[in-house]
Amino acid sequence: MSRRAGRQLAVVLLAVALVAGGCSKDEYVAPPPPTTSEVADPATAADTLASLQAAIHDGDPAAAAELGADAAGRDLLTAVVANAAALGLSDVTLRYVTETGRTGGADGWDGEVAVTWRIEGHDAAAARTELPVSFASHGATIAGIGGDGARLPLWLSGPLRVERADDVLVAVAGDPARAPDYLAAARRAVAQARAVVPGRSGLVVEVPADPDGLQRTLDTSPGQYAAIAAVTASVDGSQAAGSPVHVFLNRTVYDDLDRVAAQVVMTHEAVHALTDAIAARQAPLWLVEGFADYVALRDVDLPLTRTAGQIATEVRQDGVPKTLPQDGDFDPSASHLGGVYEAAWLVCVTIAEHAGERALVDLYEQVRAGGEPADALREHAGWTEAELTAAWQQRLRALPGVAG
Numbered sequence: 001m002s003r004r005a006g007r008q009l010a011v012v013l014l015a016v017a018l019v020a021g022g023c024s025k026d027e028y029v030a031p032p033p034p035t036t037s038e039v040a041d042p043a044t045a046a047d048t049l050a051s052l053q054a055a056i057h058d059g060d061p062a063a064a065a066e067l068g069a070d071a072a073g074r075d076l077l078t079a080v081v082a083n084a085a086a087l088g089l090s091d092v093t094l095r096y097v098t099e100t101g102r103t104g105g106a107d108g109w110d111g112e113v114a115v116t117w118r119i120e121g122h123d124a125a126a127a128r129t130e131l132p133v134s135f136a137s138h139g140a141t142i143a144g145i146g147g148d149g150a151r152l153p154l155w156l157s158g159p160l161r162v163e164r165a166d167d168v169l170v171a172v173a174g175d176p177a178r179a180p181d182y183l184a185a186a187r188r189a190v191a192q193a194r195a196v197v198p199g200r201s202g203l204v205v206e207v208p209a210d211p212d213g214l215q216r217t218l219d220t221s222p223g224q225y226a227a228i229a230a231v232t233a234s235v236d237g238s239q240a241a242g243s244p245v246h247v248f249l250n251r252t253v254y255d256d257l258d259r260v261a262a263q264v265v266m267t268h269e270a271v272h273a274l275t276d277a278i279a280a281r282q283a284p285l286w287l288v289e290g291f292a293d294y295v296a297l298r299d300v301d302l303p304l305t306r307t308a309g310q311i312a313t314e315v316r317q318d319g320v321p322k323t324l325p326q327d328g329d330f331d332p333s334a335s336h337l338g339g340v341y342e343a344a345w346l347v348c349v350t351i352a353e354h355a356g357e358r359a360l361v362d363l364y365e366q367v368r369a370g371g372e373p374a375d376a377l378r379e380h381a382g383w384t385e386a387e388l389t390a391a392w393q394q395r396l397r398a399l400p401g402v403a404g
């Protein structure tokens with residue numbers, strides 16, 4: 001109520017100011033650009049959002065289209081309804097929160113909107129985020145969704161191609177031509193991961209249209225994932241238990257990979273997603289990343305010159321690293337990132353060669369569940385970290401191309 005009263009008061013004051021400005025006959029006094037408080041109608045916007053929420057719930061694209069401010073807005077809202085149906089979304093809510101202060105045109109403004117959604121059968125809990133929605137006609141219609149510096153869920157960004165089989169779902173924005181390839185790789189990834197670590201098999205892969213789309217979907221800084229083919233991440237950025245975790249492809253990198261390398265990437269990410277690696281914050285990254293590559297490379301017939309070529313070059317030039325890879329070495333923008341991943345993979349290979357694959361899996365599972373890495377290493381491999389490091393360094397020195 002107070003906001004509406006304030007709005008009317010502001011309009012009155014503006015009228016007085018214009019009249020006062022008109023006293024000087026020689027100069028035209030341009031009206032100041034409208035402020036949010038003059039054009040925003042939160043009650044109308046809330047009604048519009050409720051209508052959109054109902055259209056999504058009912059799977060009624062025509063009802064959603066009526067809420068679009070123009071052709072682009074109608075297309076977007078129609079796509080949103082189609083996406084929600086194709087993804088099998090439940091728990092979709094859209095709630096008006098406040099004005100952002102940004103206006104557009106004479107009667108448009110941006111409102112901050114709280115959104116929840118959940119992919120039925122995949123996500124244990126709803127994802128939730130807040131994003132700007134551009135309202136027009138004082139709030140009666142929607143001109144756009146999303147804005148700078150805000151996470152934009154893929155299903156709210158535009159038309160998606162959704163492919164699914166068994167417990168695997170792939171959502172592709174932009175060119176849908178490769179959607180069946182992504183689905184095939186994702187299914188194979190789940191099978192490979194589950195052959196080593198049993199458990200639930202559901203996997204969701206989201207494929208934004210381009211790097212900008214990936215940046216908006218994950219709300220990252222520009223270029224953060226420019227060199228990364230794929231990332232496993234919380235859908236809404238939340239660290240809370242049960243928050244949906246999906247795999248996101250950077251298609252400008254992923255699409256250039258050959259078939260084998262693309263499968264290695266997909267399986268690596270599937271291991272992260274299926275073993276809740278994101279929640280295992282106390283687990284050292286050499287174990288999290290090395291184990292994912294261990295599973296991904298397990299059934300791949302590639303020579304060490306390919307799977308460990310970068311770390312071999314680094315060892316030949318600088319000698320073996322003094323410690324196991326440190327968490328900071330895995331920063332997506334770090335240099336020699338490829339060599340760090342290869343080094344982590346070889347730590348896990350060293351453990352499996354020493355104590356067996358079962359021991360490596362048990363060690364991983366124990367640490368993932370909150371166990372101390374040193375305890376798990378001693379229990380399952382009979383090693384201290386110093387002993388593991390020494391064995392790993394020996395493994396590195398024996399790589400092809402290192403000696404001589």
Ligand SMILES: [Zn+2]
Pocket residue numbers: 268269272288289292
């Ligand atoms: Zn990884």
